[in-house]
Amino acid sequence: MTSESSESPELDSSTLAARAGYAPEFTTRSSAPPIYMTTAFDIESLEQLDSVAGGREKGYLYTRDGNPNHEAFANDVAALEHAETGVVTASGMGALTAVLMAMVKTGDHILAARVLYGRTSQLLDHLAASFGLKITYFEVDDLQALRAAITSETRLCIVESISNPLLEVADLPAIVEVLKGIPLLVDSTFATPCLLRPIDHGATLVWHSVSKYLNGHGDVMAGIVVGSTNLIRRIRAMSSLYGVNANPFESWLASRGLRTLPLRMQRVSETALKVANFLKSNPQVSRVFYPGLEDHPHFARANRLLPNGCGGMLAFDLTGGRSAVDVLFRRLAHVIPFSPTLADARTTVSYPAGTSHKFMTASARAACGISDGLVRLSVGLEDAGDVNRELGEALAQLG
């Protein structure tokens, strides 16, 4: 071989450009987690393909099936929730879709709490109408009705640990006892593992809209479900099959948000209690829903299940109904904006009858206690005195 022939051939600029972007191998580790923004992973041989696919070698193949950023976030949330493992999805609804596809089939029966995030009920109703699932809704406190509704075809029960938007606290240990082994899926988006760990109370799976507190900065759309290794394997397979997998960048952002979750939950819990007490004394407000208030029907239960605080979500009814809500939102627009989400770092307001629960009929909303004057408030990280002053000034304009 001549010395000339051992040199790399000069490559055409199209080849150089097409292969650009790969840093030389190095041995130090990045201090912050890297983002694996890649559709797929290069494989050295068919042997390696078999050993990665067969789980004998740690590796990834295709991001829809798995990616280090997905896995890092899912493992961290699973650890916080006392679960074995988890799967991160494109949205909270994506996580619910994957769970349902893994756990129920046509003809099966699902029990669901009457007050749930509106789209959860909408998805269940859609599956009932189009795919022959049977759904029974029950009042979360009516354990007798829950017991009576169980059939030999019941495969799943769905509740929210703290409900959206009325802040009911589900008595998880009592529900688990009634279910006698029927899997319980808990949407714990409002509580987060900092306030409550449903698995410690016997739940089978815990589900979150990561778009909310787990990320906490209003810039991610993702979901997660955590539970046992066996169940999550089946759910992950459905997430991949139905294509509801997360995106690596959003998983990375969510991991970044997760680092401050305990501090944020402590702060919003303290502030929300001050705001709830402040709103209670306002003449424009007929009722405040916050489980940390002594007059909330679930106050004692909240003390038992949520000893570290009740979180940053609360709701209140305006005596002036829908038109008063409209005036309030206009007055608040530049300080506490109307935003159809929750758990941002900023305090925001929303209108369940027109956003999260607009897909319910007016009578179904009324049956749940969601009135046309109901405002949902997501308390952020601001100073409590500032938030109360801004709310007070806007409410004064309604009189």
Ligand SMILES: Cc1ncc(COP(=O)(O)O)c(C=O)c1O
């Ligand atoms: C309690 C709750 N669960 C689930 C969801 C759905 O999550 P996503 O919007 O991430 O699909 C939401 C969305 O607002 C929610 O509030």
